Amino acid sequence: MKTILIVEDDEYIGNMIEAALKNEGFATWRAYSGSEALLVFQSRPVDLVVLDLMLPGLSGEDVLSAIRTVPVVVLSAKSDLDHKVELLLQGAVDYMTKPFELKELVARVRVHLRPVDATRQQTLRYNDLALVQNEARHDGQTIRLTPIETKILSALMQARDGTMTRTALLDTLASQDVLMSASTLKVHMSRLRAKLKTLTGTDRIEALWGIGYHLS
Structure with a gap:
């Protein structure tokens, strides 16, 4: 079972994402700030991170820079193309603009967790x-x-x-x-x-x- 770390300070949105992922067979961890996200990531097995950018304390961009070993799907209300490109070059594997469809998020998570060719x-x-x-x-x-x-x-x-x-x-x-x-x-x-x-x-x-x- 693959494990997803959901980094989202909005509890309602986080709950919706968690329910959608669990419904598709994923295990989840939750973090509500950037600092908590890094603490969870460094201490528990994680296969992919769903990362909101607008976080209290340590920013989502800072969290993204610190995570290099697993795919990171960024969530943001910003739709500016240059901002998207910057984050993808910084290391994100995907970028979804809020509001988004949960089915699409789950589908993208599945794509990024497909087994790598041996x-x-x-x-x-x-x-x-x-x-x-x-x-x-x-x-x-x-x-x-x-x-x-x-x-x-x-x-x-x-x-x-x-x-x-x-x-x-x-x-x-x-x-x-x-x-x-x-x-x-x-x-x-x-x-x-x-x-x-x-x-x-x-x-x-x-x-x-x-x-x-x-x-x-």
Whole structure:
């Protein structure tokens, strides 16, 4: 089941979108501000974002700039062509002008979630582990990862001998617009280790005291 993050501060509109998506078999998360949207996106599995631009606090444009790993469908009352082009160039996969038909929104969401051809999917492999989009795979089994967990595992899989210092890992995440402290990294790493242990039956990430982490 695909999961959609709905970022809309108007509760009535958000409820309508959520009902339409759930009616078509999608799971949903809700966020009512830009800051809340990024918090949800970084901590929970998300396949696509439906993003309203007029948000309290952090703007929809700022949220769009921070999300690079999943499709973003923008909703806006602005119909100016130059504004649409700017947002599409900024990274949005689609732009719908309010008011819109819910059936059309759902159809566009489906189009943007169509499976990518296998030859175009980027697959990372390390020993018997594979990472495809936001999924870790092992021996025919799959487990979903959050966007941050995906970035952490990707970095370790691409590191020499699967080993990274804590500083290097934090710098790699920062280069992908994920800023966190060492203590926050430890929390995400703990969750990732638990998921990989569930997937493979063994503890695959070793904490190297005073150094960093090693993926086996």
